[in-house]
Amino acid sequence: MVRTVVQKGTLVIMRAALLQAPGNCGATSIPAPLGIGFPYMSAMPAEVYAADMIDFVEVTPEALCRERHEDGHIRFDLVVEQFARARETCATLPMVVHGVQLSIGSAHGWNGAYLDMLEQLQQAWPFAWHSEHLSFQTIPGPHGEALETGVPLPMPYTEEAASLVVERCAVIARRFGVPFLLENPAHYLETQGNVADTRERDESPGLDEIGFMNRITMGGACRQLLDLHNLHCNAVNHGFDAFKALDRLALERVVEIHLAGGSWREGFLMDAHDGVVPQPVWDLLAYALPRAPNVAGVVFEVLDRYAPKVGVDAMVRELEHARAVWNACRQRRPMPVRAFA
Numbered sequence: 176m177v178r179t180v181v182q183k184g185t186l187v188i189m190r191a192a193l194l195q196a197p198g199n200c201g202a203t204s205i206p207a208p209l210g211i212g213f214p215y216m217s218a219m220p221a222e223v224y225a226a227d228m229i230d231f232v233e234v235t236p237e238a239l240c241r242e243r244h245e246d247g248h249i250r251f252d253l254v255v256e257q258f259a260r261a262r263e264t265c266a267t268l269p270m271v272v273h274g275v276q277l278s279i280g281s282a283h284g285w286n287g288a289y290l291d292m293l294e295q296l297q298q299a300w301p302f303a304w305h306s307e308h309l310s311f312q313t314i315p316g317p318h319g320e321a322l323e324t325g326v327p328l329p330m331p332y333t334e335e336a337a338s339l340v341v342e343r344c345a346v347i348a349r350r351f352g353v354p355f356l357l358e359n360p361a362h363y364l365e366t367q368g369n370v371a372d373t374r375e376r377d378e379s380p381g382l383d384e385i386g387f388m389n390r391i392t393m394g395g396a397c398r399q400l401l402d403l404h405n406l407h408c409n410a411v412n413h414g415f416d417a418f419k420a421l422d423r424l425a426l427e428r429v430v431e432i433h434l435a436g437g438s439w440r441e442g443f444l445m446d447a448h449d450g451v452v453p454q455p456v457w458d459l460l461a462y463a464l465p466r467a468p469n470v471a472g473v474v475f476e477v478l479d480r481y482a483p484k485v486g487v488d489a490m491v492r493e494l495e496h497a498r499a500v501w502n503a504c505r506q507r508r509p510m511p512v513r514a515f516a
């Protein structure tokens with residue numbers, strides 16, 4: 176039984192026992208397929224979260240929190256009113272978590288306060304799996320404090336960086352006991368090795384973004400959230416073939432797929448989450464889904480501030496489109512997974 180105590184606007188959650196989340200099958204197991212998902216946004220009509228519209232909901236826990244800074248560290252307090260409203264709105268749906276402030280790639284340490292908050296959330300609202308971004312967004316300040324970079328930044332594609340993430344994924348897997356996924360990020364500045372290399376592995380001088388992701392997911396403690404719009408943006412901005420990149424990706428490690436729309440700004444295609452899914456991303460979904468046998472969910476992402484611009488009708492059409500692709504794929508036998516580099 177769940178008991179909640181409100182202290183100074185902070186939700187303190189106490190439970191007699193940890194509930195089992197739908198699809199909770201252990202950190203290293205493959206979750207049961209859920210279907211088509213949509214982010215929780217407080218401004219959306221509650222009807223969107225009816226069980227016949229979507230199959231599961233994706234919650235960004237920081238959106239239910241009040242953030243404060245204390246002794247050079249960021250703290251998150253779940254806000255009782257926001258948490259209760261989200262829980263009630265999505266009561267009929269399985270839930271997965273998609274966090275944004277872990278900063279798993281920061282060399283000086285990750286955001287432990289995020290994980291503390293996530294543990295509190297899990298005890299109150301169990302989730303089938305949780306995910307974060309393969310990036311870093313804090314650097315050490317002159318006194319050891321965490322300074323925010325302002326935007327998530329891609330990690331260097333090195334063995335040292337991959338090992339750091341693999342070790343941290345193992346800690347997270349032990350702590351939460353449900354699958355943990357890392358999302359391939361969009362990135363905009365070219366540095367050596369950060370463009371997906373489409374040559375044969377033997378010709379490649381080192382890890383690129385595809386090889387780096389494979390190195391981490393094949394470490395065994397995490398799986399991948401494949402954001403196809405991020406991949407599309409990187410392919411357009413850095414001039415590589417996204418389909419060939421998919422051929423090199425360890426698609427059997429993919430558990431969730433993100434779809435989204437973006438827009439052009441100052442010569443870059445941005446992962447803005449501000450529109451409908453462009454046709455090239457639908458094409459990538461049709462290509463990837465039959466080749467990724469362990470995908471348990473496909474989510475259409477929209478940022479809450481752009482939801483009014485996109486409109487409810489358009490968002491419903493995108494969800495219906497995603498479901499049609501999902502259903503068509505599940506009626507066919509999975510295609511053979513290609514060898515990856």
Ligand SMILES: [Fe+2]
Pocket residue numbers: 358402433476
């Ligand atoms: Fe995403």
